[in-house]
Amino acid sequence: MTELLTAPARTGATRPEEVIRAAEDLLHRGPPGMRQVINATGVLLHGNLGRAVLSGPARRAIVDVSGGVDLEYDLARGRRGPRGASALAALAAAVPAAGAVHVVNNNAAALVLAATALAAGRDLVISRRELVEAGDGIRLPDLLASTGARIVEVGDTADATLADYAGAVWSGTGLILRIHGGTSPPRVDPAALAALGVPVVVDIGTGLLAPEPALPGLPDADTALRAGASLVTGSGDKLLGGPQSGLLLGRRRVVEQLRRHPLARALRVDKLTLAGLEATLRHPPSPVVEALRHTVADLDARAARILRLLTAAGVDATGEEAEATVGGGAAAGVRLPSRAIGLPRRLAGPLRRHQPAVVGRVRGGRLLLDLRSVPGDLDGALISAVLDAARSAPAAGAGGN
Numbered sequence: 001m002t003e004l005l006t007a008p009a010r011t012g013a014t015r016p017e018e019v020i021r022a023a024e025d026l027l028h029r030g031p032p033g034m035r036q037v038i039n040a041t042g043v044l045l046h047g048n049l050g051r052a053v054l055s056g057p058a059r060r061a062i063v064d065v066s067g068g069v070d071l072e073y074d075l076a077r078g079r080r081g082p083r084g085a086s087a088l089a090a091l092a093a094a095v096p097a098a099g100a101v102h103v104v105n106n107n108a109a110a111l112v113l114a115a116t117a118l119a120a121g122r123d124l125v126i127s128r129r130e131l132v133e134a135g136d137g138i139r140l141p142d143l144l145a146s147t148g149a150r151i152v153e154v155g156d157t158a159d160a161t162l163a164d165y166a167g168a169v170w171s172g173t174g175l176i177l178r179i180h181g182g183t184s185p186p187r188v189d190p191a192a193l194a195a196l197g198v199p200v201v202v203d204i205g206t207g208l209l210a211p212e213p214a215l216p217g218l219p220d221a222d223t224a225l226r227a228g229a230s231l232v233t234g235s236g237d238k239l240l241g242g243p244q245s246g247l248l249l250g251r252r253r254v255v256e257q258l259r260r261h262p263l264a265r266a267l268r269v270d271k272l273t274l275a276g277l278e279a280t281l282r283h284p285p286s287p288v289v290e291a292l293r294h295t296v297a298d299l300d301a302r303a304a305r306i307l308r309l310l311t312a313a314g315v316d317a318t319g320e321e322a323e324a325t326v327g328g329g330a331a332a333g334v335r336l337p338s339r340a341i342g343l344p345r346r347l348a349g350p351l352r353r354h355q356p357a358v359v360g361r362v363r364g365g366r367l368l369l370d371l372r373s374v375p376g377d378l379d380g381a382l383i384s385a386v387l388d389a390a391r392s393a394p395a396a397g398a399g400g401n
């Protein structure tokens with residue numbers, strides 16, 4: 001109680017509403033640790049909200065391997081075995097064009113490993129446009145330079161031509177890096193780059209292993225490898241919908257070179273990641289892919305049901321047209337038609353402090369809860385959170401307590 005009285009002062013709150021909010025924060029903080037959040041922002045892969053929501057099978061697999069497990073042990077022979085063999089086999093099976101696969105902590109780590117093993121002390125050739133577009137957020141130029149590779153930018157901010165690449169490649173070139181972050185396709189065909197005689201590494205970001213019908217035109221690993229890439233890198237927790245991880249798929253010789261590099265030991269993933277990734281691969285579709293594939297009719301039906309229950313309880317709730325995005329730095333610019341529940345803006349704070357928390361976005365003075373980023377099995381939890389929030393923050397003059 002003393003803490004409750006002194007905490008507002010310690011946060012520097014002075015105005016009455018700030019003091020009340022600081023005290024409320026303390027009351028609602030609940031047990032320490034990360035809090036569960038229902039992502040109603042309409043951003044499917046929200047970096048601040050843990051990116052991909054894992055599937056039921058992935059969650060169960062992570063719990064199952066939490067104890068002792070044959071991570072690096074051959075139970076049939078009773079001796080050491082290859083690490084994470086079944087997870088890597090599942091990944092290889094999903095990308096037939098890959099001769100070998102490897103998994104590290106995230107896509108940034110995959111790029112660092114590729115640049116270090118293939119281009120430290122050598123040239124890393126990259127189009128200026130791609131370096132600028134992808135630099136945002138992950139500080140890619142600095143990250144690549146930290147590996148000891150010499151970054152050679154070619155072309156201009158519009159794009160690089162085959163002649164630009166050919167003019168930069170010599171015996172001191174370690175690799176050509178393509179970063180497929182944006183939606184505009186690159187001007188130069190990967191097969192033509194592969195003919196220049198140095199490894200072509202394609203960072204597809206999204207982690208899509210095969211073309212996704214709901215997002216035509218987005219790059220995927222299998223297509224990039226068939227088009228001549230030596231190595232593809234991508235994130236495991238973007239459109240694949242798995243745990244945070246970096247996927248490396250490509251020619252056997254190149255992947256082996258990376259896997260055997262001393263740095264690989266510092267970037268290796270744990271049993272929880274391997275288990276979650278394997279279950280995600282073996283039991284599609286992941287919640288992220290389901291969210292991509294929802295039709296507007298599905299979302300309308302969910303919105304109608306939620307609205308019926310909320311309005312029956314006296315909540316000022318409306319159905320709203322909305323636009324969802326993929327987010328997570330992947331597939332920038334892709335927009336998906338969506339439906340949202342509109343609520344009075346004053347519910348935003350109570351919903352964020354609820355357990356589980358609900359995070360939406362404000363548009364035109366209303367709080368929007370976008371249903372495309374909310375897994376369908378959480379509609380019930382969403383409804384009870386809104387009812388709790390409406391009870392705790394009644395409209396001015398509505399006579400609540």
Ligand SMILES: *Cc1c(COP(=O)(O)O)cnc(C)c1O
Binds near residue numbers: 107134206236
């Ligand atoms: C997201 C992204 C990265 C960084 O991936 P992490 O898994 O967050 O490390 C790198 N390149 C591209 C093109 C991306 O979209």
